[in-house]
Amino acid sequence: MTCLGPAGKAVSCRCPSGTPLLSPPCRAITLQLRGRLLEVISRALDAAQAAAGGATGPALVGALEAAEPAAVAAAADKAEGAGGEEAMEVDMRPLGPLLQAGLKSVVDHEPAAALKTAAAASLKRLGAL
Amino acid sequence: MHAEELSALVAGGLRASAWGRKKACAEALAAMATAAGESLCPHAPGLAAVLVPEATAGRLWDGKEALLAALGALCCACSGALAADPGVPQLVAALLAAAGRRKTVYRAAALRALKQLLDALGDAAAKGAPVTGADAAYAEVAPPLLAAVEAHVTAPPAKPAGSGGNGSSTSERAGEGDDGLPPPMPLAESLGCLAAAWRIAPLAVRAESGAALFGALGSVLVRPGTPWASWLAAAGAADEVLKASAGLGGGGAQLQWLAPLLRGLVHALTHSTVSQVGRRLDWVRDDMSRARR
Numbered sequence: 001m002t003c004l005g006p007a008g009k010a011v012s013c014r015c016p017s018g019t020p021l022l023s024p025p026c027r028a029i030t031l032q033l034r035g036r037l038l039e040v041i042s043r044a045l046d047a048a049q050a051a052a053g054g055a056t057g058p059a060l061v062g063a064l065e066a067a068e069p070a071a072v073a074a075a076a077d078k079a080e081g082a083g084g085e086e087a088m089e090v091d092m093r094p095l096g097p098l099l100q101a102g103l104k105s106v107v108d109h110e111p112a113a114a115l116k117t118a119a120a121a122s123l124k125r126l127g128a129l
Numbered sequence: 130m131h132a133e134e135l136s137a138l139v140a141g142g143l144r145a146s147a148w149g150r151k152k153a154c155a156e157a158l159a160a161m162a163t164a165a166g167e168s169l170c171p172h173a174p175g176l177a178a179v180l181v182p183e184a185t186a187g188r189l190w191d192g193k194e195a196l197l198a199a200l201g202a203l204c205c206a207c208s209g210a211l212a213a214d215p216g217v218p219q220l221v222a223a224l225l226a227a228a229g230r231r232k233t234v235y236r237a238a239a240l241r242a243l244k245q246l247l248d249a250l251g252d253a254a255a256k257g258a259p260v261t262g263a264d265a266a267y268a269e270v271a272p273p274l275l276a277a278v279e280a281h282v283t284a285p286p287a288k289p290a291g292s293g294g295n296g297s298s299t300s301e302r303a304g305e306g307d308d309g310l311p312p313p314m315p316l317a318e319s320l321g322c323l324a325a326a327w328r329i330a331p332l333a334v335r336a337e338s339g340a341a342l343f344g345a346l347g348s349v350l351v352r353p354g355t356p357w358a359s360w361l362a363a364a365g366a367a368d369e370v371l372k373a374s375a376g377l378g379g380g381g382a383q384l385q386w387l388a389p390l391l392r393g394l395v396h397a398l399t400h401s402t403v404s405q406v407g408r409r410l411d412w413v414r415d416d417m418s419r420a421r422r
Binding site for chain 2: 045046067068095
């Protein structure tokens with residue numbers, strides 16, 4: 001498999017499933033995965049903004065949260081169905097604070113500048129920066 | 130220039146009784162389809178008439194997946210010709226049936242071929258030349274593929290794998306044949322096919338099916354213990370679905386669909402660091418206590 005390295009260049013990588021993503025052979029994958037996730041979050045926010053009539057900031061967060069109660073219940077059921085202690089890992093906070101905390105942790109702790117910038121841009125759209 | 134002669138030779142080889150000859154001809158056909166592209170299309174229906182039953186029916190043998198790869202390459206090069214004969218519903222049904230069989234590499238190859246077909250149909254639709262029968266493809270592929278995703282999501286969480294693997298989900302490896310039931314179709318390939326089929330789904334079908342698809346993508350991302358490769362596959366599929374929905378005449382996405390997807394995305398974003406750091410610290414702590422003893 002080919003991964004994108006820190007400079008955006010393709011690097012070869014081997015990261016068997018189950019290997020912690022912070023172990024040395026998996027750093028390139030971590031960067032690629034988190035970059036991809038931030039890209040898709042941004043695209044999903046574009047779609048949400050369009051669906052909410054162009055709303056941004058707290059209005060966008062409010063629209064998403066208003067649309068969510070049924071989704072939270074379904075996710076909780078599913079997590080419960082998966083069973084075991086790990087089901088506790090699913091964070092059931094409202095979507096607004098959850099998104100803001102996830103993106104803020106990237107801005108605060110992520111060493112890669114490109115990821116930090118992408119997270120900051122999404123946070124700004126949510127009115128949290 | 131010699132497409133007719135080559136096609137006849139390859140078709141003859143695909144009918145051969147020796148598996149090695151079938152496989153070699155399938156590899157040759159895949160190379161021909163990639164190199165010749167549309168110039169092979171007049172011969173595509175004749176080749177498909179041999180290849181579809183050879184690839185998807187009969188007993189499984191080592192290397193049979195090469196026939197599926199050849200079918201995928203042919204679909205990619207000549208989707209229009211194949212839509213006329215044998216037809217999109219026939220191709221989709223044959224590939225889905227192959228994807229439901231027991232051997233993991235074979236099932237994955239069938240879904241890769243299906244994705245190539247769906248991608249080719251999506252590309253044709255994007256160029257304003259929709260192919261007959263393509264608009265019914267989502268309704269055909271979604272039920273079995275969503276069921277496969279659901280089966281992966283509700284499977285018991287993965288145990289950390291100490292050995293090998295290249296990112297396939299645990300439920301692809303576990304239970305294969307030991308309970309008498311076929312294992313679910315491979316997760317990453319199923320998600321890829323769903324996203325490719327979404328590109329050609331009519332607006333009315335999207336409006337009806339969006340909640341199920343976005344919910345499935347979110348549930349893969351939010352599932353505890355999901356391997357990184359499955360996260361990456363789900364993120365890629367979500368990206369493709371969002372792009373198709375945002376395009377001109379794409380119909381957009383409803384807020385109710387987006388909420389579970391965003392929850393899944395942020396879960397994967399958080400857990401690709403914090404939980405990994407936690408696990409790393411646990412390992413260090415274990416090592417230290419072992420060293421003390």
